[in-house]
Amino acid sequence: MAVHWGGVVGMVVFYLVILVIGLWASRKTKGGDKAENVMVANRDIGWFVGFFTLVATWIGGGFINGTAEVVFTPGRGVLWAQAPLGYSLSFVVNGLFFAKKMRAAEYVTMIDPFQIKYGPRFGGILFLVALLGEVLWCATVLAALGSTIAVILELDQNLAVIISACIAAVYTFIGGLYSVAYTDIVQLVLMFIGLWLSIPFAMTNEAVAPLSETKFEWLGEWDTDMLGVWLDKWMLLIFGGVPWQAYYQRALAAKTPRLAANLSFAAFFGCIVMSVPAYILGAVGASTDWEMTGLNLNKTDPYETPSMVLPLIIQYLTPPVVAFMGLGAVSAAVMSSTDSSVLSSSSMFVRNIYSNIFRPKASDKELIWVLRVTILVVTGLATLLALTLSSIYTLFVLCSDLVFVLLFPQLICVIHVPKANTYGLIPGLIIGLILRLGGGEKAISLPPFIYYPFYDEEKGQLFPFRTLAMMCSLITTIAVSYGVWLVFKRGYLSKKWDVLNRFHDENHNTEEAKKLNTKYELQENL
Template identity: 70%
Template sequence: MAVHWGGVAGMIFFYLIILAVGIWASRKTKGANNTERVMVAGRDFGWFIGLFTLIATWVGGGYINGTAEVVFTPGWGLVWAQAPWGYSFSFVVNGLFFAKQMRAANYVTMIDPFQKKFGNRMGGILFLAAITGELLWCAAILAALGSTISVILELDQNLSVIISACIAVSYTLFGGLFSVAYTDIVQLVCIFIGLWLCVPFALTNKAVTPILQNSGSWLGEWDTRLTGQWIDSCLLIILGGVPWQAYFQRVLAAKTPHHARYLSFYAAFGCFFLSIPAYVMGAVGASTDWTMTNLNLNKTDPYETPGIILPAVIQYLTPPVVAFLGLGAISAAVMSSTDSSVLASSSMFTRNVYKNIFRQSASEREMMWVLRVAVIFVATIATVMALTVDSIYTLFVLCSDFVYVVLFPQFVCVIHIKKSNTYGSACAFVLGLFLRLAGGIFALGMPALIHYPYYDEELGQLFPFRTMAAILSFVSLVVVSYATDVIFRKGYLPKRFDFLNCVVDIDAATDQQVNGNVQALDIVDKMA
């Protein structure tokens, strides 16, 4: 098939609009050498911008394409499409337990509390787990766009991914969170209109059996042997969706802790609502007789490459004009999450690694240039990963894997366990990482070193070993922290053996200041 030049022109027009909005918003950064203003937008996000940009954090190409992929895939179906409601619920967890505390402390990145409590170097190590998740997430998003454009426009997949990454990087470089947030508004409107417009046309296409009559093909199969895996995956998505810099970058930009908390609750509903079209189109794909469409099954068989099912439904089951709008929706989803992930990773590296570990005397101007270089570097790595991925949904879930096992237990402790310290953090990191890697990573071809209970040679680990690893990591952090605290405070070991210098009196003044910030901002909220 020839390249659909009309669609190419439409996509270029859409990209130019996004680029123009991003450049316009970049003027709000004022003072190009103020890294904090670039990273948290002057802490000026109210209800409107805050809600749109928070929803756009999760609603990306991996979120939409990956959901349709798993609903469509035989044997998986709706039963295993946990990501949309799981990630949406992670907003609720954040709103209940973390958002208000983080905003009240006026942190700039998610790694700040780790470095404050566990030291710069331990915080730098935990940064590795955070950036791994961000890179996998960004790669999943770009891979989704590549599959979409290759199906709908017959363009080279690699070229489309590279161009899209370059556009997202260009306005993120200069506008920071301001550009990302304002483009999120445009992108989210495009997602809403484009996807929902495709649904009725896809449902009523003559090649589609009514999905309610064909529910057996997309509901999925419940195998009792996989109950442990289902629970493990569910908790991984919900709790592994909590400690993300892309989320906290927006929370920390909220005007008050009150805004930060309730924006999270409202965003949960928005995220799930925008996943409904993806669920429906995955079911439509499973209910379609593809021989009745113009899809060349000899070249592109959705059952062999289920990651392309959403663009295939949009291209071959809706009118051309609607299909191009659907492409715009997916492109918007990709942009809205790509720029978020790239800026999040770059912000953590610039502040928490470069500034706090290697160059504590770095000027604001120097940090701005490091931030820009980091944006380009992170986007390049994610693009390379996207060009080599097989399954969008695999990356979509894997990105939360290490975040759940390694980072989430540490995040709970650093926010809510006052006596947690660097000894406990280091022990928990090593234990959690070992238990996770020992369980194997099927998607990467890494065999299991430990066969946990109910291990099956064909199905792999049936025991919820990730959850077990996360629990043991949390317990070890608490036990080791309290044990070392008692050992040094009671004098069982001289304090000179405290080589990490982390068992010290709690800085009451700092705690009092944080509590004072919470109370003062709550008063402002009530007056408003």
């Protein structure tokens, strides 16, 4: 196998630039001896850095590669490439309903309000769902980078994954959110240039038919039977994209609550713009006669492995120099997602598990070192998954479902339902989990044990059962919470039966809520 050493040199230069910028940005962490400052960058993120880092949070390797893959895949096309618009709209939802209140309350992580309302241990349960999502997302994008480098540079993909993960871990280890945010700027610019530069060369390649003549190949096919599935995916992407720590790490670091919301609205447009090249390149792949390219179809057939279509387009439909720029774009996308997931996972563990549950009196110095060690552990775990598992993406899809079904309704309750309590949380989680797992998941060979309306032996569940599970979880949490609150409030049960100790400190909890509301009212006009 002939290694493309010119590309390797370019990749090394790119990684050195990212590393230098990350180390330089680490010097901006004022008060770097405080764990909270490292996690939320002293709450000093402004418009410029905030916009770039929020957009880069979503625009990762899975986002870019996955969009091109779906558009390229026969029978799916643009019609089923819902992720870019769906995930972008999640920014709008966050900006309208959550970002302001959570930034005004000065939370450090997304899990903080859960632990305040439900207690450290029960709130910590939701950390597990969030952690799984972040780590699997990180592993997915690292695996995407490995396959891309294997195609373009013919370099060992395991080595590429390990090097990429190590670079991201080093500057995240040293600089925290500041390093992540500033490297996001460079990575997003490289993505924009590399992908847009590839488009004219790919579209004018002699092997590519005009897109206007192949629109039936890349627009996708509509199946009325799949309407419920299609709508279910929209709900999953829009609202399941809301409760992610990678987003809140940045929103909670904004200078003011209003800025946190406005950055979210701006990031919506940024994500839409950044997704356009992936759509176009996916359509180019569907319009290509691959036998006219230099691709060995006996070795790599894009129709058998559609996840490889983006690197194949960059490699075989563009000149070598442009191909290396395209590789830089995909590498940048992966790095921006990797460092985000690593830092957000580590921050949640240190803040919400280690500090709040096991070591409440831990010093800032101790928390800083635990954070750094956790960054290395999470990076190692994600890298191991990327190197050993073949079904990472399907596991991530299922975990995204759990974020939508379990975390999103609880986020609504913890921010907008004052009477929500642990008594409602537990049955809400159980109902949501049973209804979601009951629908099965073909991707991981999980058979259904609940057959929803319109079930088809061949097509599977056609009813939007994920949305149903989410709604049932939300309604159960609210109904049980209010029911139990009324029982204790009106004295139908003595508070000695309050086994979860949620109402003994009701006055304290009320005062805490008043403080948070007052703080929000004072800051919302800033």
